[in-house]
Structures are given as structure tokens and as C-alpha cells.
Amino acid sequence: MKVLGIETSCDESAAAIYCDKDGLLSHKVYSQTVHSEHGGVVPELAARDHIRKTLGLIEDALSEAKCSKDDVDAIAYTAGPGLAGALLVGSMMGKTIAYAWNKPSIAVNHMEGHLLAPMLEDSAPKPPFVALIVSGGHTMLVDVQQIGEYRLLGETVDDAAGEAFDKVARLLNLGKYTGSEVAKIAELGDKKRFKFPRPMTKTRNLDFSFSGLKTKVLYEYQSIENPVEQDKADIAWAFQEAVIETLVKKCKLALQDTRLNALVLAGGVGANKYLRQRLAEELGDNSVFYPRIEFCTDNAAMIAYAGWWNLSQGRKDLSLAVKVKPRWKLV
Amino acid sequence: MGNLQILSFETSSSICSVALDNKSVVSQLSEQSANRHTEVVLGFAQKLLDEAGLRLSDVSAVSWSAGPGSFTGLRVGASVVQSLGFALKIPVINVSTLQALAQEAYILHGIDDVFVAMDARMSEIYCGYYKLGSNNLMQPEIDDYLVSVEKLSIPNCKTYIAGNALSEYEENICIPSNIVGKFDDIFPTARAVSAIAKYKFYKNETCDPIKAIPNYIRNKVV
Ligand SMILES: Nc1ncnc2c1ncn2[C@@H]1O[C@H](COP(=O)(O)OP(=O)(O)O)[C@@H](O)[C@H]1O
Numbered sequence: 001m002k003v004l005g006i007e008t009s010c011d012e013s014a015a016a017i018y019c020d021k022d023g024l025l026s027h028k029v030y031s032q033t034v035h036s037e038h039g040g041v042v043p044e045l046a047a048r049d050h051i052r053k054t055l056g057l058i059e060d061a062l063s064e065a066k067c068s069k070d071d072v073d074a075i076a077y078t079a080g081p082g083l084a085g086a087l088l089v090g091s092m093m094g095k096t097i098a099y100a101w102n103k104p105s106i107a108v109n110h111m112e113g114h115l116l117a118p119m120l121e122d123s124a125p126k127p128p129f130v131a132l133i134v135s136g137g138h139t140m141l142v143d144v145q146q147i148g149e150y151r152l153l154g155e156t157v158d159d160a161a162g163e164a165f166d167k168v169a170r171l172l173n174l175g176k177y178t179g180s181e182v183a184k185i186a187e188l189g190d191k192k193r194f195k196f197p198r199p200m201t202k203t204r205n206l207d208f209s210f211s212g213l214k215t216k217v218l219y220e221y222q223s224i225e226n227p228v229e230q231d232k233a234d235i236a237w238a239f240q241e242a243v244i245e246t247l248v249k250k251c252k253l254a255l256q257d258t259r260l261n262a263l264v265l266a267g268g269v270g271a272n273k274y275l276r277q278r279l280a281e282e283l284g285d286n287s288v289f290y291p292r293i294e295f296c297t298d299n300a301a302m303i304a305y306a307g308w309w310n311l312s313q314g315r316k317d318l319s320l321a322v323k324v325k326p327r328w329k330l331v
Numbered sequence: 332m333g334n335l336q337i338l339s340f341e342t343s344s345s346i347c348s349v350a351l352d353n354k355s356v357v358s359q360l361s362e363q364s365a366n367r368h369t370e371v372v373l374g375f376a377q378k379l380l381d382e383a384g385l386r387l388s389d390v391s392a393v394s395w396s397a398g399p400g401s402f403t404g405l406r407v408g409a410s411v412v413q414s415l416g417f418a419l420k421i422p423v424i425n426v427s428t429l430q431a432l433a434q435e436a437y438i439l440h441g442i443d444d445v446f447v448a449m450d451a452r453m454s455e456i457y458c459g460y461y462k463l464g465s466n467n468l469m470q471p472e473i474d475d476y477l478v479s480v481e482k483l484s485i486p487n488c489k490t491y492i493a494g495n496a497l498s499e500y501e502e503n504i505c506i507p508s509n510i511v512g513k514f515d516d517i518f519p520t521a522r523a524v525s526a527i528a529k530y531k532f533y534k535n536e537t538c539d540p541i542k543a544i545p546n547y548i549r550n551k552v553v
Binding site: 048055058084092093321 | 415
């Protein structure tokens with residue numbers, strides 16, 4: 001069975017083909033650049049760019065997978081959560097192509113896509129496991145007894161971890177306002193100079209909070225007179241460490257509480273090397289599963305996979321109505 | 332020429348309409364559906380095909396109202412025609428929304444000379460000036476443009492004026508005496524798009540599906 005996946009929930013346009021027999025056949029991503037000068041994703045610009053790029057990616061994904069209409073069994077698209085105008089483009093395209101080809105379509109939850117991204121790897125996790133989803137819009141721990149059966153263990157009460165990374169990148173005026181820039185400069189940081197609090201780690205609950213940390217970083221940085229690159233690196237290191245130690249600690253707690261022994265890491269912040277390293281060190285006997293780096297951030301491979309999985313459970317949509325769900329909750 | 336079927340979409344305003352031209356017999360479905368275009372548009376298309384006893388694969392080309400208009404509405408139309416064009420391997424025809432509005436004025440009232448003014452929100456108006464040309468189609472005298480309500484200048488000749496900007500900005504627009512009549516309740520429709528599209532189809536003014544990109548006119552959005 002082959003599924004075409006389409007993703008346009010934020011600032012990546014993407015298309016991919018997943019085959020249950022042969023795995024991922026192709027995947028194409030275009031990361032928008034129109035937002036860089038605005039210091040954050042501008043919803044209207046995002047939607048405009050999706051209209052220009054998405055169809056070309058769909059064509060490329062199909063031709064690289066040597067698939068035509070007859071080979072595709074269903075079309076999966078991200079219906080939410082995300083930016084309404086951006087979601088609309090991929091959803092309407094997915095549904096319309098399904099209509100024209102007389103195939104079922106599947107509305108996929110973007111977060112479920114992230115959560116299932118490690119399933120595309122050779123060493124795929126088998127439920128039950130705990131999933132840590134850390135992206136630009138979400139930070140949550142989920143108990144996954146089976147695929148499709150999710151229980152929320154904890155989530156952020158304010159900013160998402162990725163959002164905090166983005167804001168710090170902006171504060172430090174790094175070339176691009178993204179977490180990977182913070183991670184890069186942090187490598188050069190003095191590990192002893194600053195120490196930021198690990199928010200909400202004193203209690204045993206599994207919720208997160210990153211907005212206070214972000215404010216502390218702001219004050220600390222503003223108190224430095226004429227900051228140079230080294231100051232930025234030192235701050236970046238201490239910030240990254242505070243976030244990551246918090247994430248690691250909560251993951252350990254979640255595994256203890258659920259008595260599970262496997263952790264799945266998903267979402268953009270999952271690309272952070274230091275996070276991966278610390279999880280490997282701290283979770284010793286437990287196994288940790290990651291998607292490959294490029295499938296941590298938004299992509300359509302995970303959407304095609306999630307679509308296939310939902311289809312295999314008999315879930316499909318033959319209606320002609322499209323509804324985007326900007327606030328669709330996974331749990 | 333006899334076997335042409337064109338499916339046309341108008342999603343640029345609060346009204347969603349779809350029209351089918353089946354060998355020159357035009358049928359249309361429309362609904363005042365503010366934010367429900369995505370929910371109704373494909374169903375309309377299928378219903379028109381069913382009523383005509385056609386299948387989607389019988390369609391020779393798709394056309395749409397490509398702007399200016401509601402940004403989100405235009406992207407519903409663009410997503411639909413790009414996808415249909417691609418999936419059915421048929422060409423797309425882009426039609427100006429204001430031309431469709433002028434054409435609708437002609438269809439409804441036989442008007443052959445019209446200044447169109449569509450509300451662009453934020454105290455601005457999308458404008459165009461159209462006159463009846465060959466084949467009973469309204470043709471642009473100038474390029475469509477965007478102007479603030481204060482700077483609106485209505486042509487100084489015997490013409491009609493049509494579009495919802497007239498009622499939206501009633502207090503701010505003064506209609507000169509040369510205006511023969513005004514119609515503030517005319518909206519662009521898929522049947523008007525269809526009439527223009529058919530002519531463009533024969534003139535080979537079609538495009539690849541991927542080129543079905545909205546003409547927003549308003550490009551300063553940040
Ligand atoms: N190496 C990294 N370290 C920390 N954060 C990162 C890294 N790479 C990406 N991110 C963060 O991941 C987020 C983007 O992830 P993504 O899953 O695409 O999120 P969303 O779908 O919510 O936009 C951004 O907030 C970005 O800062």
C-alpha cells in the first residue's frame with residue numbers, strides 16, 4: 001500500500017510517499033526563507049509560499065518514487081495543529097487530488113506525525129513507550145500504550161522548548177532565529193560561567209515551563225556591557241543546559257511513573273545533539289529512539305506514515321469537505 | 332469545439348460558487364458561505380457533474396477567479412484548480428476577479444461599460460475598468476489596481492459602477508454625475524468566470540496547474 005503525504009502546517013512545504021512494503025520511497029521538503037527578515041513566521045507569507053511550492057514538491061515526490069495515480073492508494077495531509085492559512089493549502093490540495101483520483105484521504109494530526117517519525121527508522125520503537133515531543137509549538141510527554149492510544153503525562157504550561165530556543169536565538173541576535181544556531185554557538189561556551197534554574201524540576205509532576213527561564217536569560221544578557229561572541233556562547237550554553245537537563249529529568253520521571261523502558265524523542269528540538277547525548281547517558285538501561293535529524297523538523301514522510309497507519313486501522317475519509325483544525329489536540 | 336467541458340470556481344468573496352459549462356450549457360451552484368468554502372466547494376463540483384451526467388474525468392479544463400479578493404478565499408481556489416489540473420492532466424485558466432465582476436454585471440443587467448470597485452478592507456478598494464468587447468466579454472481598459480478610499484478616482488465618462496465597495500464605503504465615496512447607474516450588490520460568480528475562461532481556452536490562454544497563483548494585488552502584508 002502506498003500513501004502520498006502532504007505537510008504545510010507552518011513554514012515547511014513537504015510531500016512524501018510511504019509504502020508499507022518498501023518503506024519510504026521519496027520525500028521532498030522546502031523550508032521557507034521569506035520569514036527571516038521578520039524574525040518569526042508571518043502566517044500570510046507562509047500561506048502564500050505554500051501555494052507556490054507545494055504542488056511542485058508533490059510532483060517531485062511522485063516522480064522520484066516512480067508512482068503515478070494508479071500506484072497511490074490514499075492521500076494523507078496535515079489538518080492540524082498549525083497555522084490556519086498554511087494548513088488550508090495542503091489540506092485542500094490533498095483532498096482535491098484524492099477526489100480527482102478517486103482515492104480515500106486521511107486527515108493527519110501533525111503531532112501524531114512527529115510522534116511516529118521514529119517508525120521510519122530501521123530500529124523502530126515498539127509500543128508501549130513514552131514519547132517526548134519537543135517542537136516549536138509543543139512540549140509534551142505522552143504515554144503511548146499503542147499507536148493511536150495516547151495519554152498525556154505532562155506538557156508545557158507556557159512556552160514550548162523550541163519556542164524558547166527561538167527566542168534566545170533572537171535575543172542573542174544569532175544569524176537565524178532558530179534552536180540549531182543556539183546549539184552551534186553553545187559549543188563554544190564556558191560551561192561554568194552562568195547557571196540558570198531548571199524550571200519545575202523540584203516537583204514530581206511532568207509539566208514544563210520555559211518562559212521564566214527565557215526571562216532570566218534576557219536579564220543576564222542585558223546586564224552584560226557590550227556583549228561579545230564569547231558572552232553569547234556562554235549564555236547559550238547555560239540556557240541549553242538548563243532546558244536539556246529539565247527535559248532529561250522529566251523523561252526519567254515519566255519512565256519511572258509509567259514503568260516503561262523505552263523513550264521516543266520527536267520534534268524539532270530532538271535534533272539537538274546535546275539532548276541526545278544526555279538522554280543516552282542518563283537513561284542507561286532504557287532504550288531511546290530518535291528519528292533521523294531531518295525528520296525531527298517538519299516533513300511529509302511522517303505524515304505519509306501516520307496516514308498509512310490510520311488507513312490500516314480502517315480510518316479514511318471519502319467525504320468532499322475539508323476542515324482544517326488549527327488547534328487539534330493529540331490528547 | 333463541441334465537446335468542451337469547463338469547471339469554474341469563484342471563491343474570492345464570502346460567496347462560494349462553482350459553474351459547469353457542458354457544451355455551452357452553463358449550470359451553477361453558489362452559497363453565501365463565509366468561512367465554509369473548503370467544506371462546500373468540491374461537493375458543488377460533484378453535484379454539477381452528477382446533474383449533467385458527467386464524470387470529473389470528462390472535464391477539459393478548470394478555471395478560477397484568481398484575484399484580487401480574500402487572500403484565504405483565493406488560496407482555496409488556487410489549491411483546487413492546481414490539484415485538479417495536475418491530477419486530471421488538464422490546463423488551468425486564470426481569470427481576473429474584477430473581470431468576472433464586470434462580466435456578471437453584463438450578464439445581469441446588460442451593462443457594457445463599467446467601473447468595478449470591490450472592498451479590499453482596511454479602507455482600500457480593488458478597482459478595474461471594463462468595456463464590452465468581442466464575443467460579449469467584458470475586457471479591461473486598464474490593469475486592475477488597489478487604491479485607498481480617499482484617493483479613489485472614478486472615470487469621468489458615462490459609465491456604470493458596480494461592486495460592494497460602494498455600500499461598504501458609502502459615506503466616503505462621492506459618485507460623480509456622469510455615472511449612469513450603480514450596482515453595489517453584484518459579486519463575481521463562477522458562471523462569469525466560466526464565460527471568460529471559455530474564450531481564453533480557445534485563444535490558448537491557459538497555463539500549467541502550478542502557475543495558478545493568486546493575483547493578490549495587495550502585496551504589502553507585513
Ligand atoms: N539543534 C537544535 N537544538 C534546539 N532546538 C532546535 C534544534 N533544531 C531545531 N530546533 C527547534 O525546533 C523547532 C522546530 O521544530 P518543528 O518540529 O519543525 O516545530 P513546529 O512544527 O512546532 O514548528 C524550532 O523551535 C527550532 O528552534
